[in-house]
Amino acid sequence: MNSRDQSIGKVSSPTRTMENPHLCRKERGKDGAPDSGSVELRSTGQPGAAVPTKMFSETALEPERYELAAAAPYRFDLDRREFFKFLGAGIVVVSVLKPAVVAQESGGGRRRGESLPKEIDAWLHIGEERKVTVYTGKVEMGQNIRTSLTQAVAEELHVPMDRIELVMGDTQLTPFDMGTFGSRTTPTMNLQLRKVAAAARDTLIGLAAKQWKVDAGHLVAEDGKVRDPQTKKSVEYAALTKGQQLAQTLPAEDPLIPATNWKVAGQSAGKVNGREFVTGKHRYPSDQKLPETLHGKVLRPPAFGANLVSVDTSKAQQMGATIVHDGNFVGAAARSLDLAAAAVEAIHAEWKSEPQPSSKELFDYLRKNTTEGTDPTGDGDRYETGKVDPALASADHKLQQTYTVSYIAHVPLEPRAALAKWDGDKLTVWTGTQRPFGVRGQLAEAFRIPEDQVRVLMPDTGSAYGGKHTGETAIEAARLARAAKHPVKVVWTREEEFTWAYFRPAGVIDVTSGVRGDGTITAWEFHNFNSGSAGIKTYYDIANQRIQFHPTKSPLRQGSYRALAATANHFARESHMDEVAHAVKMDSLEFRLKNLKDERLRAAFQAAAKQFGWGKSKSAPGQGLGMGGGYEKLGYVATFAEVNVDRKSGEVKVVRVVSAFDCGAVVNPDGLRNQIEGANVQGLGGALFEAIQFENGKILNGRMSEYRVPRFSDVPVLETVLVDRKDQASVGAGECPMVGLAPAIANAIFDATGVRLRSLPLVPDGLKAS
Amino acid sequence: MSSLHLTINGHSYAVEADPQVSLLTVLRESLDLTGSKYGCGEGQCGACTVLVDGKAQRSCIAKAGSVVGKEITTIEGLARGEELHPVQAAFLEAGALQCGYCTSGMIMSAAALLKRNPAPTQGEIVDFMDGNVCRCGTYPRIVTAIQKAAKKMAGTAPAKGAGR
Numbered sequence: 001m002n003s004r005d006q007s008i009g010k011v012s013s014p015t016r017t018m019e020n021p022h023l024c025r026k027e028r029g030k031d032g033a034p035d036s037g038s039v040e041l042r043s044t045g046q047p048g049a050a051v052p053t054k055m056f057s058e059t060a061l062e063p064e065r066y067e068l069a070a071a072a073p074y075r076f077d078l079d080r081r082e083f084f085k086f087l088g089a090g091i092v093v094v095s096v097l098k099p100a101v102v103a104q105e106s107g108g109g110r111r112r113g114e115s116l117p118k119e120i121d122a123w124l125h126i127g128e129e130r131k132v133t134v135y136t137g138k139v140e141m142g143q144n145i146r147t148s149l150t151q152a153v154a155e156e157l158h159v160p161m162d163r164i165e166l167v168m169g170d171t172q173l174t175p176f177d178m179g180t181f182g183s184r185t186t187p188t189m190n191l192q193l194r195k196v197a198a199a200a201r202d203t204l205i206g207l208a209a210k211q212w213k214v215d216a217g218h219l220v221a222e223d224g225k226v227r228d229p230q231t232k233k234s235v236e237y238a239a240l241t242k243g244q245q246l247a248q249t250l251p252a253e254d255p256l257i258p259a260t261n262w263k264v265a266g267q268s269a270g271k272v273n274g275r276e277f278v279t280g281k282h283r284y285p286s287d288q289k290l291p292e293t294l295h296g297k298v299l300r301p302p303a304f305g306a307n308l309v310s311v312d313t314s315k316a317q318q319m320g321a322t323i324v325h326d327g328n329f330v331g332a333a334a335r336s337l338d339l340a341a342a343a344v345e346a347i348h349a350e351w352k353s354e355p356q357p358s359s360k361e362l363f364d365y366l367r368k369n370t371t372e373g374t375d376p377t378g379d380g381d382r383y384e385t386g387k388v389d390p391a392l393a394s395a396d397h398k399l400q401q402t403y404t405v406s407y408i409a410h411v412p413l414e415p416r417a418a419l420a421k422w423d424g425d426k427l428t429v430w431t432g433t434q435r436p437f438g439v440r441g442q443l444a445e446a447f448r449i450p451e452d453q454v455r456v457l458m459p460d461t462g463s464a465y466g467g468k469h470t471g472e473t474a475i476e477a478a479r480l481a482r483a484a485k486h487p488v489k490v491v492w493t494r495e496e497e498f499t500w501a502y503f504r505p506a507g508v509i510d511v512t513s514g515v516r517g518d519g520t521i522t523a524w525e526f527h528n529f530n531s532g533s534a535g536i537k538t539y540y541d542i543a544n545q546r547i548q549f550h551p552t553k554s555p556l557r558q559g560s561y562r563a564l565a566a567t568a569n570h571f572a573r574e575s576h577m578d579e580v581a582h583a584v585k586m587d588s589l590e591f592r593l594k595n596l597k598d599e600r601l602r603a604a605f606q607a608a609a610k611q612f613g614w615g616k617s618k619s620a621p622g623q624g625l626g627m628g629g630g631y632e633k634l635g636y637v638a639t640f641a642e643v644n645v646d647r648k649s650g651e652v653k654v655v656r657v658v659s660a661f662d663c664g665a666v667v668n669p670d671g672l673r674n675q676i677e678g679a680n681v682q683g684l685g686g687a688l689f690e691a692i693q694f695e696n697g698k699i700l701n702g703r704m705s706e707y708r709v710p711r712f713s714d715v716p717v718l719e720t721v722l723v724d725r726k727d728q729a730s731v732g733a734g735e736c737p738m739v740g741l742a743p744a745i746a747n748a749i750f751d752a753t754g755v756r757l758r759s760l761p762l763v764p765d766g767l768k769a770s
Numbered sequence: 771m772s773s774l775h776l777t778i779n780g781h782s783y784a785v786e787a788d789p790q791v792s793l794l795t796v797l798r799e800s801l802d803l804t805g806s807k808y809g810c811g812e813g814q815c816g817a818c819t820v821l822v823d824g825k826a827q828r829s830c831i832a833k834a835g836s837v838v839g840k841e842i843t844t845i846e847g848l849a850r851g852e853e854l855h856p857v858q859a860a861f862l863e864a865g866a867l868q869c870g871y872c873t874s875g876m877i878m879s880a881a882a883l884l885k886r887n888p889a890p891t892q893g894e895i896v897d898f899m900d901g902n903v904c905r906c907g908t909y910p911r912i913v914t915a916i917q918k919a920a921k922k923m924a925g926t927a928p929a930k931g932a933g934r
Contacts, residue, residue, distance in 0.1 A: 141869055142867075142868035142869025142870070142871075142906050143868070144868065268865075270862055270863075270865055271862075271865070271867065271870075274862045274867070274870075275854075275862065277867055277870035277873050278845075278854065278858040278859075278861050278862055278867070278870075278873055278877060279805070279845065279846070279848075279849055279854070279858065280803075280804070280805020280806070280844065280845035280846050280874045281805070281846075282870065283804060284804075284807075284871060286804075286807075286808065287798075287804035289802060289804075295799075336799065337795065337799065338788070338791060338795070410905075411905055412869075412871075412905060413807070413809050413815065413817055413869070413871040413872050413903065413904075413905045414807065414809075414869070414871045415808075460869075460870075461869065462807070462869050462870070462871030463868070463869040463871060463905055463906055465905070491808065493811060494809065494810045494811055494812075670865050671865070674865055674868060674908065674911065675868075677907060677908070677910060677911070678868055678906045678907035678908060679907070680907065681904075681906075681907025681908075681909060681910075682905065682906070682907045703810070703812065703814075704809070704810035704812060704814035704815050704903070705810075705812055705814050709903055709905065710907065710909075711900050711901075711902075711903060711909075712895075712896045712899045712900045712902075712909045712912075712913070713896050713897075713900050715907075715909045715910060718910055
């Protein structure tokens with residue numbers, strides 16, 4: 001897979017910024033493993049099956065250092081037939097990776113005891129009960145892949161959606177998966193499951209042909225049956241196996257149904273298990289319960305990085321709770337949450353911490369604390385073409401500006417939660433995470449037990465947005481459960497979630513550009529300090545470029561956030577584009593199109609402009625119009641915003657947002673609209689007012705009442721244009737639609753007022769104070 | 771610790787609990803009614819919303835002792851058997867959820883709104899619902915769902931029973 005080749009040596013240590021505060025040591029020896037960020041992107045199936053290879057070699061997903069990931073470089077020798085025994089009769093179709101790919105990823109290490117062979121990345125079973133069960137390591141957290149993946153299987157297998165069940169993110173039952181992030185489910189798993197379903201369908205047709213002694217080419221599959229149109233005979237899939245179990249790997253060539261002929265995929269489908277959610281029946285990780293479950297509570301340090309100097313648990317010991325003190329970890333488990341909390345309260349602890357930077361000096365700090373030269377995985381991403389310095393020197397106009405973004409919090413409405421249970425030395429944990437297999441590894445490491453003694457299950461969770469890659473609560477619950485000899489549930493409070501999770505990285509971005517009088521950009525220099533390298537490259541056609549990511553020390557624990565650094569990089573780039581357009585007195589759209597060759601991105605800008613009515617004159621004082629757009633995670637987006645600025649009060653209201661989005665062939669139009677709308681609503685917060693305030697190792701606004709998130713009254717009119725490219729591969733939509741919003745709003749504020757804002761959030765206190 | 775008599779979804783419960791403990795804790799921990807969610811613990815996000823005598827209340831800041839003798843309805847008690855409440859049905863119809871964690875609180879708030887104001891304007895919906903947070907950003911769909919439910923309910927005689 002092409003993106004892999006590109007990523008080698010560029011993916012930095014995923015754990016560098018993400019040490020677990022308590023028990024989990026750094027994941028050793030994995031930093032330099034090949035492909036630590038993009039395992040699931042490899043071309044799969046047998047040699048020659050690879051529609052995606054070419055597709056992705058042209059448009060590779062970039063790796064991202066802040067997308068937490070850990071390689072699982074093992075290869076297991078378990079007999080596949082042995083494993084599938086438990087399923088009973090029916091048809092099993094597995095998709096197997098190329099042996100060469102597996103060997104490369106395995107790094108030579110072999111260990112026994114894994115539940116599924118490592119080289120399998122997806123599989124399905126059609127049982128005699130007519131039920132289709134699909135197994136994938138991907139997880140559901142609101143992006144509605146449970147629905148879109150079901151559509152994909154229904155399409156190829158010709159089975160009604162309600163007969164298909166997905167088992168997701170259970171480390172014992174589902175194939176290994178790196179994690180659910182990076183908008184990768186649709187371009188990879190969706191395609192994989194379509195292939196598996198198509199193979200199953202063709203196997204079934206073959207069985208019927210054999211049974212009826214006819215040519216398979218005459219037979220059709222529909223509605224869970226194979227039918228012979230000539231004789232009108234039909235047979236249920238389930239009846240074809242006759243008590244046998246047929247295991248089959250993905251054949252070399254199995255053409256998929258082209259998007260233009262889709263009947264189930266390509267249509268809007270509601271959340272498959274939606275009824276469970278509107279009735280309150282669905283059990284999220286924080287709703288899990290076992291008999292005799294205790295509640296756990298952990299003693300938190302008063303500041304980041306604080307070390308425990310002394311602890312006195314004698315009073316707490318008298319309260320009827322189990323108290324654990326193990327290194328820096330101090331916690332309690334009790335029959336009620338109140339009792340656990342009271343016990344922790346009664347613990348007297350002294351901590352020692354070093355002075356730490358505060359949000360006031362954040363951007364200075366980042367600029368002065370680059371870690372270049374100390375990063376064993378390389379000094380960040382660096383791209384250079386042409387000769388930037390002479391091009392800048394000879395430019396008609398030169399512009400240099402600095403843009404900044406603050407730390408922001410994910411605020412998943414369901415905080416981190418885990419329920420842990422020990423059976424002897426076997427551990428089972430239900431937890432909300434985007435990386436069940438990664439959390440399994442963390443648990444195995446924390447408790448020094450083999451991974452095959454740990455099972456992690458991920459019930460569909462209450463959102464994540466990149467914020468649930470890690471396993472803190474899982475480790476905490478498991479540690480307390482081991483001491484209490486009961487199952488223990490730990491659910492973080494909102495304050496804990498705000499403080500002890502991780503943040504979207506803050507960053508400083510310097511942009512210098514040179515442009516000819518006719519509006520041709522001739523030079524582009526772009527330096528990003530800390531926020532990350534996703535979306536750092538420009539899609540504008542500029543002959544001379546120097547683009548670099550500079551890793552720095554981070555005052556706060558930071559990690560992935562929906563769209564990663566693409567939000568920051570697009571904010572800087574697309575704001576700067578407007579500034580240059582203004583300098584050369586060109587229309588913003590015209591200026592972009594003049595410097596942009598990519599047809600799909602041009603089309604997105606043009607589609608959004610048309611819907612928005614770009615070019616019409618403004619209708620009211622205080623009204624401002626602006627745009628931003630770009631290319632990210634294989635998708636193309638253009639976002640146009642209309643703002644209204646009340647110069648007296650300083651209030652900035654985003655009144656209308658139009659997005660045009662191209663993510664290839666659309667799988668679920670309404671689900672896609674939902675994602676795009678959601679990205680814009682969530683993006684409003686980071687664009688306008690969200691920012692984490694901190695001082696000397698403490699978060700100052702770590703409560704819902706102190707950290708403003710978008711609400712009903714903040715939401716503009718949202719209009720979405722789907723650019724449905726049935727000739728292109730389907731790709732993800734969770735992230736890309738977010739990246740154009742912040743610059744569109746900043747540009748619209750400039751249009752309304754002549755005030756150029758270069759820091760996110762743009763107007764935390766209204767325009768006057770900013 | 772004392773025995774609190776609570777009426778929830780039409781059933782009477784005697785719960786051994788401190789009257790100072792939150793209603794949400796009693797619902798989730800003592801009664802395993804986990805449809806009401808914890809989101810912030812300070813009445814700021816609405817994920818824990820239940821109906822108390824037909825009015826929306828944040829159960830994370832309502833003390834269990836304060837709702838004794840009152841009619842409490844949670845998301846689990848909103849549907850009538852297999853028949854969804856019109857607001858529940860409208861949420862599915864409008865695709866007004868992503869992760870669904872806020873959904874129970876949203877639906878309970880919306881049900882309270884429609885009880886008080888059967889035909890709210892968009893502005894009234896936004897005002898009333900502004901205390902409920904959806905981090906996935908499905909707000910416009912929730913507004914649509916509430917409008918759909920209002921229409922549907924206007925077309926049928928007001929139903930009796932818990933939460934209606």
